[in-house]
Structure formats: C-alpha cells, structure tokens
Amino acid sequence: MSLWGRHNELNAAFVNAANPDLSDLTGEYIVNIVIVPGYSIFSHRKVFYTDSGKVRGYNLLFNKTWGHFSVEEGPAIPRDSLSVAVINYNRPENFFVIRGIRDHIRCLKKAKLYIGRANYLLCGKPIFLGYFTLNKIVKESPFIPLYEGGGNPLSYEEG
DSSP states (O other), X not given: OOHHHHHHHXXXXXXXXXXOOGXXXXXXXXXXXXXXXXXXXXXXXXXXXXXXXXXXXXXXXXXXXXXXXXXXEEEOTTTOOOEEEEEEOOOTTSOTTGGGEEEEEEEEETTTEEEEEEEEEETXXXXXXXXXXXXXXXXXXXXXXXXXXXXXXXXXXXX
C-alpha cells in the first residue's frame, strides 16, 4: 500500500472517531507520532487536568515539562468541519515557536484512546503535520501495552 493510501486510512480513522467529551480528558497519556498505521516514532506524555472549569495540560519529555496548553471544542481545520477537541498551545508561558501548535483530537475509545491531527499555524494559515495517538496511562498497572497485535496504534485493548 502506498503512503498516500496509509494516510487515507489514518484520515478515515480520524473522521470515523467520536467527538471527545472534554471532561474525559484527565490524567496522563502516552503520545505516539504515527507515520503510517502500525508504525510510530517519538513517544512522550501529555498530562490533562481541570483548572477553574477548563481543561488544561502540559507535555512531559524525559520528566521535563514543556508545551503548556488549554483544550476547547472547535472545528477540525483545514480539512473538514468535524467537531474536535482543540489542544491550543497559544499560552504566554510557552516559547513563541510552540504557540502556533493546534492539535485536533477525536475519540477512538472513551477516555482511553484518541487519534489526533497535529497542525501548526503559520501566518494565520494551518499547516497539517501528521497524525498521533493518545493512549491513557493506567496508574494501577506497571505496564500498558501501547499497541495490540504487533503495533497498531489504532486498536487498543486493555491489558
């Protein structure tokens, strides 16, 4: 299958996923950048919490905090008019280059697994960068399989 066909597969998963309930976004998630279905690179963590009734969060890489964000509902742009959760990095505590990141997420498995599109606003125009998954970390378990059956980030089963 060509890379374009695999992109279409990821896009179909995104389009067919549910609009996430923002109140479900709590705790820590593993983030995997998805190159093509079944293959990912660069893992880090996102932490979501509620502050004054708003969902906020930050990224963790090597136990260092970076990329603070807020989460709100909005349309998926530029590709379609789906409703998504928008992870918005336009916050004063972020380095100016990070402030242009706008991630859009949809829910594959309620409160456990999400698929996202990474976007960057450059001169007010969104640039699509790729897909990623958010996989909930369950604190009671010392190990959580990120992928079922040989590495497909789009199919999650609880261990």
